Amino acid sequence: MYTARNYVVAASPEEAWELNQKKANAILGGGCWLRLGRRRYDTLIDLSGLSLDEIRLEGDTISLGAMVTLRQVETSPLLRESFGDYFSRCTRHIVGVQFRNCATVGGSVAARFGFSDPVTALLPLGCQVELVKAGRIPLEQYAAMPYDRDVLTHIHIPLPKYGRPVYESVRNTQTDLPVLTCAVAREENGLAAALGGRSGRPSLLRGADRDGLVEQAMKLSYVDNLRAGADYRRHLAKVLLNRACAQLEGGEQL
Ligand SMILES: Cc1cc2nc3c(=O)[nH]c(=O)nc-3n(C[C@H](O)[C@H](O)[C@H](O)COP(=O)(O)OP(=O)(O)OC[C@H]3O[C@@H](n4cnc5c(N)ncnc54)[C@H](O)[C@@H]3O)c2cc1C
Known part of the structure; x- marks a missing residue:
């Protein structure tokens, strides 16, 4: 659990920014991730007075x-x-x-x-x-x-202009971190998709159709860790993209 010497409810976004320029300080969101660490902060900056909860x-x-x-x-x-x-x-x-x-x-x-x-x-x-x-x-x-x-x-x-997007994820157990996450939306000239849980930050792919997305996804790198191997994640990427695209194309549930 972290500790902090000071706690400030920022009076304006600018004040929050000023305070956050000091490396020893941090913005406090819900604190759920911060509390896993053991850092000693100088000042925690609370944004809850800025009507940002709407x-x-x-x-x-x-x-x-x-x-x-x-x-x-x-x-x-x-x-x-x-x-x-x-x-x-x-x-x-x-x-x-x-x-x-x-x-x-x-x-x-x-x-x-x-x-x-x-x-x-x-x-x-x-x-x-x-x-x-x-x-x-x-x-x-x-x-x-x-x-x-x-x-x-x-x-x-x-607001979505070309129909509702589709979200898919796979977890080993219900509330665990995801092994792979996948979202697909229609755009003016094709499809946009994001894959997370892969390796590094979630990445955005664009393609004319489902095959174009899958082809790109197969070329990405995937991490091996305690939740899943890289080959399994790559396989899941194909499955989830196909599943999401099928739903976009006509409500088909794979
Ligand atoms: C046990 C556990 C399981 C989780 N499982 C999942 C999961 O399955 N899927 C998933 O997507 N996420 C998961 N998360 C992540 C979680 O959903 C939140 O993303 C995470 O807790 C951060 O949100 P927070 O409000 O608690 O941020 P905090 O812990 O308050 O802050 C997180 C970081 O963001 C900075 N920060 C906060 N707000 C701002 C802001 N407005 N501007 C700039 N910087 C800011 C903080 O300074 C800090 O560095 C999990 C987290 C935990 C602890």
């Missing part, structure tokens, strides 16, 4: 504040109306309800874990992230960037 419709975009919990994402009527069960499918296996009531979407996206269900789900949707200093940038860019000390305030999700 899911809002803004024109043709749904905006998630960084302090929105994974449980809010899972149960939001607004997200369900436009995306069906997509966001519930990408969050409901993450540990348990009490955990998801605490862990935030901002902490999940800022951490950019390779196994991240939310990052995998958000990547093929053409989302943008909003950062205090860098402003709005594509999630695709943010997901590949080295870590810096900017503060994430929002994630902006465009």
Whole structure:
């Protein structure tokens, strides 16, 4: 468990950014990941006074504040109306309800874990992230960037224009970290897909059709670890992409 000398509820995003420039300080999301470490922080910066816990419709975009919990994402009527069960499918296996009531979407996206269900789900949707200093940038860019000390305030999700996306994941046991995550969405000129749990951060693929995605996925590297071997993960990538594309193409359940 970490310790901290000070705790500050930031009065503005700019104040949070200023405080976060010091290496000994850290932004506190839900604290679920931070608490696994044993670091001694100087100041923990709480964003809970900045009204970042709301899911809002803004024109043709749904905006998630960084302090929105994974449980809010899972149960939001607004997200369900436009995306069906997509966001519930990408969050409901993450540990348990009490955990998801605490862990935030901002902490999940800022951490950019390779196994991240939310990052995998958000990547093929053409989302943008909003950062205090860098402003709005594509999630695709943010997901590949080295870590810096900017503060994430929002994630902006465009409403789906070409049908609902599909989310798939495989776990060895129900609430374990995923062995592989997969999300596929239609775009104007084809398909966008993300694969997580592979090796490194979740990556975005684009292809004209299902075969194009599978071909690219077969060329990616996959990690061998205690959850699964690289060959098994590569095989799963093909299965999950095929399964997701079949559902996109006509409700077929493989
Ligand atoms: C036991 C366990 C099992 C898990 N299983 C899964 C799983 O199956 N699938 C999955 O996708 N995830 C899983 N996770 C990850 C979890 O869902 C969250 O992503 C994680 O806890 C981070 O969210 P948090 O709100 O707790 O962030 P915190 O722990 O508060 O912060 C995480 C990091 O992000 C930084 N940070 C937080 N918010 C911001 C912000 N707004 N701007 C900039 N930096 C910020 C913090 O400084 C810290 O470095 C698991 C985590 C744990 C502890």
